[in-house]
Amino acid sequence: MRVDVTVLGAGIVGVCTALHLQERGADVALVDRAAPGEGASFGNAGLIERSSVIPAAFPRTAAMLARYAFNRVPSVRFDPLYLLKSTPALVSYWHNSSRLKLKSAIDAMLPLIEASIDEHDALIGPAGAEDLVRADGWIGIWRTAAKFAAVSGNLQGLKRFNLSYTVLDADELARVEPKIHTGQEGAVGGIHWHDAKTVTDPGELVKRYAELFVRRGGRLLVGDAAGLCASAGLWTVKTEELEVQARNAVIALGPQSAGLARRFGHSLPLLMKRGYHRHYRMDDAMPFHAVADQERGFVMSPMTRGLRLTTGVEFAGADAPPNPRQLKYAEAAAARLLPLGEPVEETPWIGVRPCPPDMRPIIGPASGTKGLWFNFGHAHHGLTIGPATGRLLAEMLTGKPTFADPTPYRPERF
Incomplete structure (x- = not known):
C-alpha cells in the first residue's frame, strides 16, 4: 500500500500527528505493534497541564541533591548504574537547568503549553470524548x-x-x-x-482520537516499527495486513524513538524517567479533583477505575526490572492525606517517559535523511502537548505556516 506518510507510534503524540497530517490533506498510515494509547499515554496522571509552564529541572542545590541521595522519597528515585551509564546526558540536563538555560526552556515550551487546551478541545468533541474530560482544574x-x-x-x-x-x-x-x-x-x-483539564481515562481518550482518525479515512495498522527501512526514496514497514510504503515516515515512538533513529545515523540523547501507578477503590473517600502533593511528588487522580496514584520520577533503564519501593513510599504518604482503599490491580503499572536533557521535545526533519521526521521526547507533557506538537509537525511536513517557531525543537540542536 502506498501512502503519503507513515506515522510510527500510536500514543497520544503519534495519533495526534496522524490526525493533523490527515487534516492537511495527507494520506496517512498509523502503525504500532500495540493498540492506541497502551504505553505512557495510558499511564499518566491524566492532567492536561496548561498551568505547568515551568519544565521539571534537574536539582541544582546541595540541599535538594541531598534530599534525593538516599532514594527514600516518592518524587525522585534512581538506579545508580543507570546514572553512571547516562552521565553525559545528566551533565547536560544539569547544565540546562541553570537559571538562564531554564528560562530558555520555559520560553521554548510556552507556545506548546499555551496551545494545549485549544488543540485538545478541537479533538474532544469530534472524537466523542466529552465524557472523559473535566474542566475543573487540579490542586497542588x-x-x-x-x-x-x-x-x-x-x-x-x-x-x-x-x-x-x-x-x-x-x-x-x-x-x-x-x-x-x-x-x-x-x-x-x-x-x-x-486552566488545566483532567482526563478520567487517558488511554481511552487516545483510543477515541484514533477512532476519529479511522473514521476520517486513516489507516490504523498493526506492525513493528523496528522493521522500518528506506529504499528508492520510499520508507517501507511491514504490518500484519500488508507492506506500507511512504515518501515520509514520522518516528513518534516515545522511549523507543532514539533507538530507531540511531539505526539511520541520528544520535539523540534521551533520559528515561520511569513512573508507576496503581488504582484504589475509594467508596465515598474519592477526592473531587486531581490532587498533587507538591512536597512528596505524587499525584492522586479520580479515574474511571478508581483513584490513580501516580509516582514521580525513577531514573532507570527502560527495560530494568520494576522496583516497587517508590510506589510504596507514595502509598504511605498518600495514606496520611486520605484513606486509600484496596488496590484494583495486583501488579502496579510501569511506564517510561523519554526526556531530552534540554527539556523540550524533538520535532522536525532528520537532517541529511530525506523523508524521515521526528516527534518524540515530550517528557512529562505528552498528554498535554501531544495535539500541539502533532499540529506543528504536520505543518512543517506539509509546508504550511507553523503556529509556533519550530527552531527550539529541531533535531539538529544536538
Whole structure:
C-alpha cells in the first residue's frame, strides 16, 4: 500500500500527528505493534497541564541533591548504574537547568503549553470524548507552612503566563476538598489551578482520537516499527495486513524513538524517567479533583477505575526490572492525606517517559535523511502537548505556516 506518510507510534503524540497530517490533506498510515494509547499515554496522571509552564529541572542545590541521595522519597528515585551509564546526558540536563538555560526552556515550551487546551478541545468533541474530560482544574497541596508561604509569595512571578488560580488556606482547602486531611501531618494549604483539564481515562481518550482518525479515512495498522527501512526514496514497514510504503515516515515512538533513529545515523540523547501507578477503590473517600502533593511528588487522580496514584520520577533503564519501593513510599504518604482503599490491580503499572536533557521535545526533519521526521521526547507533557506538537509537525511536513517557531525543537540542536 502506498501512502503519503507513515506515522510510527500510536500514543497520544503519534495519533495526534496522524490526525493533523490527515487534516492537511495527507494520506496517512498509523502503525504500532500495540493498540492506541497502551504505553505512557495510558499511564499518566491524566492532567492536561496548561498551568505547568515551568519544565521539571534537574536539582541544582546541595540541599535538594541531598534530599534525593538516599532514594527514600516518592518524587525522585534512581538506579545508580543507570546514572553512571547516562552521565553525559545528566551533565547536560544539569547544565540546562541553570537559571538562564531554564528560562530558555520555559520560553521554548510556552507556545506548546499555551496551545494545549485549544488543540485538545478541537479533538474532544469530534472524537466523542466529552465524557472523559473535566474542566475543573487540579490542586497542588503543601504540608509545610513555610514552603507553602514561600510558594504563595512567589506567584506574582507567574503573572506573564496569564494563569487562573486560587490560593487556598487549610480551611478553604477543606471546603473545596473535604476528603483531604488538613492540619497535623496533612495539608496546610494548596493552589487550585483552574486552566488545566483532567482526563478520567487517558488511554481511552487516545483510543477515541484514533477512532476519529479511522473514521476520517486513516489507516490504523498493526506492525513493528523496528522493521522500518528506506529504499528508492520510499520508507517501507511491514504490518500484519500488508507492506506500507511512504515518501515520509514520522518516528513518534516515545522511549523507543532514539533507538530507531540511531539505526539511520541520528544520535539523540534521551533520559528515561520511569513512573508507576496503581488504582484504589475509594467508596465515598474519592477526592473531587486531581490532587498533587507538591512536597512528596505524587499525584492522586479520580479515574474511571478508581483513584490513580501516580509516582514521580525513577531514573532507570527502560527495560530494568520494576522496583516497587517508590510506589510504596507514595502509598504511605498518600495514606496520611486520605484513606486509600484496596488496590484494583495486583501488579502496579510501569511506564517510561523519554526526556531530552534540554527539556523540550524533538520535532522536525532528520537532517541529511530525506523523508524521515521526528516527534518524540515530550517528557512529562505528552498528554498535554501531544495535539500541539502533532499540529506543528504536520505543518512543517506539509509546508504550511507553523503556529509556533519550530527552531527550539529541531533535531539538529544536538
